Amino acid sequence: MKSRWTRFSTFFEKYALILHIPLAMLLVLVNESLSRHSLIEGLGFITNHPGPFLYNSYIIYVILLLVFLSPRRLFMRLVMMAIVILFGIINCIILNNRVTPFGFTDFAMVGDLLTMQNTKYFTAQQAGICLIAILIFVFLMVMLHMHGKKQKVRSKLWVRILTCAIGFASLFPVTKICQKTGVVQTYFGNLAQGYLDNGYAYGFAMSVAGRGMNQPTGYSAKSVENIVEDTSKGKSKMGKVKPNVIVVLLESCFDVNEYPALSYNKDPIPYFHKLEKNYSTGHLTVPVVGAGTCNTEFEMLTGMSCKFFGPGEYPQKTVLKKRDCESTADVIKKLGYGTHVVHNNGGNFYSRANAFSKMGFDTFTSKELLDITDYTPLNTWPTDDILVGATKDALDSTKGPDYCYTITVGTHGDYPKEKVIENPKIKVKVKGVSEERQNQWEYYCNMLNNMDRFLKEYTAMLSKRGEPTLLICFGDHLPTMGLQNKDVKQKDIYQTKYITWNNFGMKKKDQDLTAYQLVSTYFDRLGIHGGTVVDYNQTMTERGISGKSQKYLKNLQMLQYDLLYGKRYAYHGIDMYPPSDLVMGIRPVKIDRIYSYDNQLHIYGENFTPWSKVYVNGEKVNTTYESGQVLTINSKGVSNGAHIVVNQMGSNNTIFRSSNEFELKLAAEDQQ
Structure with missing residues (x-):
């Protein structure tokens, strides 16, 4: 058995540059099947969208070129494969809970994911399975790295670096050709469908590279000022009634x-x-x-x-x-x-x-x-x-x-x-x-x-x-x-x-x-x-002028770039619309009194919600929501003189609004 594996491993490494082609195709098939929650539909991506399939395979193939930079190629190959499949699994899980696929901007919402644990979206069991799977994978990779053999590398390091550099550099012209010929799209009106039609690898890559706006041709202070002057409406002309x-x-x-x-x-x-x-x-x-x-x-x-x-x-x-x-x-x-x-x-x-x-x-x-x-x-x-x-x-x-x-x-x-x-x-x-x-x-x-x-x-x-x-x-x-x-x-x-x-x-x-x-x-x-x-x-x-016409959109693009990314020539260097001091909510959250019974502190007040959390001396404690007027916490360790506040909590432990600070004063018979 060992000799067979050794012969296979030697053969694979000898022709790895070629064998990475079917490997890349296999990885694309796995990820597309995960995206669709079906192997049959994953195979359908190959037959219905052959161009995007080959292009996505090319993206993965280029990524796999990084394997050749390491003397431990088996280890590196498994790590690269695991990362690619991991992204597919994450996308699969996310698509089970929402209709949009996993993209680069989702990294900005990692805090939201963490706060979803033990909810209907992300149960404690799922969190435990994910943690165990990650630990097992890390353990196996550490063992493989420690005990795995180094391959004899015949080519020089500079040759391998140059090969990788050429591969990654080729992605730009190949992508442009595919976009211009219609093999893949440049805009996804329906993000989920866009990923399905164009492939997950390309979709995720575009969520990284296709961010922001490009500077429009002819962008200048004069061009912006001309648009502003031509379209200015002057002062508002409302009647006496302001609806x-x-x-x-x-x-x-x-x-x-x-x-x-x-x-x-x-x-x-x-x-x-x-x-x-x-x-x-x-x-x-x-x-x-x-x-x-x-x-x-x-x-x-x-x-x-x-x-x-x-x-x-x-x-x-x-x-x-x-x-x-x-x-x-x-x-x-x-x-x-x-x-x-x-x-x-x-x-x-x-x-x-x-x-x-x-x-x-x-x-x-x-x-x-x-x-x-x-x-x-x-x-x-x-x-x-x-x-x-x-x-x-x-x-x-x-x-x-x-x-x-x-x-x-x-x-x-x-x-x-x-x-x-x-x-x-x-x-x-x-x-x-x-x-x-x-x-x-x-x-x-x-x-x-x-x-x-x-x-x-x-x-x-x-x-x-x-x-x-x-x-x-x-x-x-x-x-x-x-x-x-x-x-x-x-x-x-x-x-x-x-x-x-x-x-x-x-x-x-x-x-x-x-x-x-x-x-x-x-x-x-x-x-x-x-x-x-x-x-x-x-x-x-x-x-x-039609809101969808090129004439309409051309100058709108100029103004939009100027205000969001440019030098704000429209404002003449003045920030005319700074951020507001946003207040969360209308009704004040208030603690009226606290009552002790059966090792519990019952906090009575106004405008509590299921997202109300009690803080004792600045530390969050386990809180049970009873109603909009009552919250309950365990009284153990909470003594007279403690300062109690109710905070309205958003994801990632964001405090949106706080109640008055209430100093605990219990009767002697109520103290624990």
Whole structure:
């Protein structure tokens, strides 16, 4: 047996430069199978996308050239193979819990992953298995390195270094050729589909190399100043009434009437269609399909386009970590508006707390500040009804008019392939799909119906407040159902819908827009101007220039580069829109009293949530959430005079908000 292995090892090392070709192909097949959770579908990648398969194999082959730099080639080869497969496994696990694949920007969210342990997303058992697997692998690699034989290397070191250098240098021209000939794409509107069509190795590589923006041709102070002067709208010209402006992102909202293959027993979104009939509406072109909410969000809030970034870029997780960003919130704040965000998901997800500060918002009420107890049938996402009261709190917190951005999650994917709702209100039939897909559509349509009821309650709340208000609601992307252009009436899966409502007589005016035009256009109708990009979008839209035309995008790209990466010629060297001192939440967290019973300290107060954690003398202790008014901790070791604080905790141990400091004073009989 040993002699056979020795002969095989000798043969492999002798022809390793050639044998790495099938090895690279095998590694690509493994990773593509992991991406699809199916070996059969992995093999389908080879037959359906032969060009991307060969190109991805070439990427892996070049990476394997590093093996020849080490005298311990077997050890090095196994390490390189393990790293490649490890990335595939991570991607496989992530795709089980969300719809977007693993990319370079996810390294910025490692803290979020660590805080997910022992939850429905990342259980303690899974964490234990991962840790044991890593320890076993490390042990085996250490033993192999210690006891493995060094290979006799015939070629000189400089030759091997030169070979590796040529291999890696060739990646750039080969990639450019493949991109220009259409073998691989340069922009992924649907990130998940982009990885599947172009291969995981290329997708991940583009998430590393395709970040940020390239400097546009002709970028200069004069070119930027000319654009700004040509599109300036001057001062705002609002009337005496300054209406509230409320923008609501409806997660994965799709008007299923535009999917001819689907039929149902009753309209899932009757109130949506009522608003569509009576108020301004239109189709909205968004930058993503199936996932990538924060990119549609970025376009809507800033008026900028994600088309200028590389595949997999999330500007809120990259450039906004380093630089503030002019937004619609900045523009409207100058008119005395309070600016708020309300969302029933994590404050750090998509780096939102940081991003909303960089965009100039005053407050952000995330799930950590909400007493969330109700979830969707899969128990994966909070229901959206809690956003009605949370938005009202935000609007009531200021005396003047408000600009509020609300983000829902109730219709978020992934959707179950098995039947979950026993007696669904909305029953559907879909032509030409599997039973699993049928179940997904039925679940989705019932979640849409919940969203429609939320929308009705939300509008009723705004109406009862009696303040002039403009409401703009839009779908951020189509749901993750594998829809193609041929399946939808518009023949464009990058189009969702937006609808509006108002109580001050704004005339109905239907028009199709892009996400980066949406808020600017309605600001224009209200007489709100100001801001480099807002004015640009308003002027170009008024001139009747298509938001998707090259003429429109060319100068938008120039302004966007200048503000995000350039020298900010538009501002003449002044930071006109610095970050805000963002306040998390509206309602104060308060400790009223502490009661001792049965070795437990029961902390009574106000506005506690499942994300409330008790700190004793600055140290976090195990906390049990009982209700919005009661938290419980173990009283052992906690004596009179201890200083107790309740902190609202986000991922990565971020403290979003703190209560008053309470000094413990128990009666003698209550002390442990």
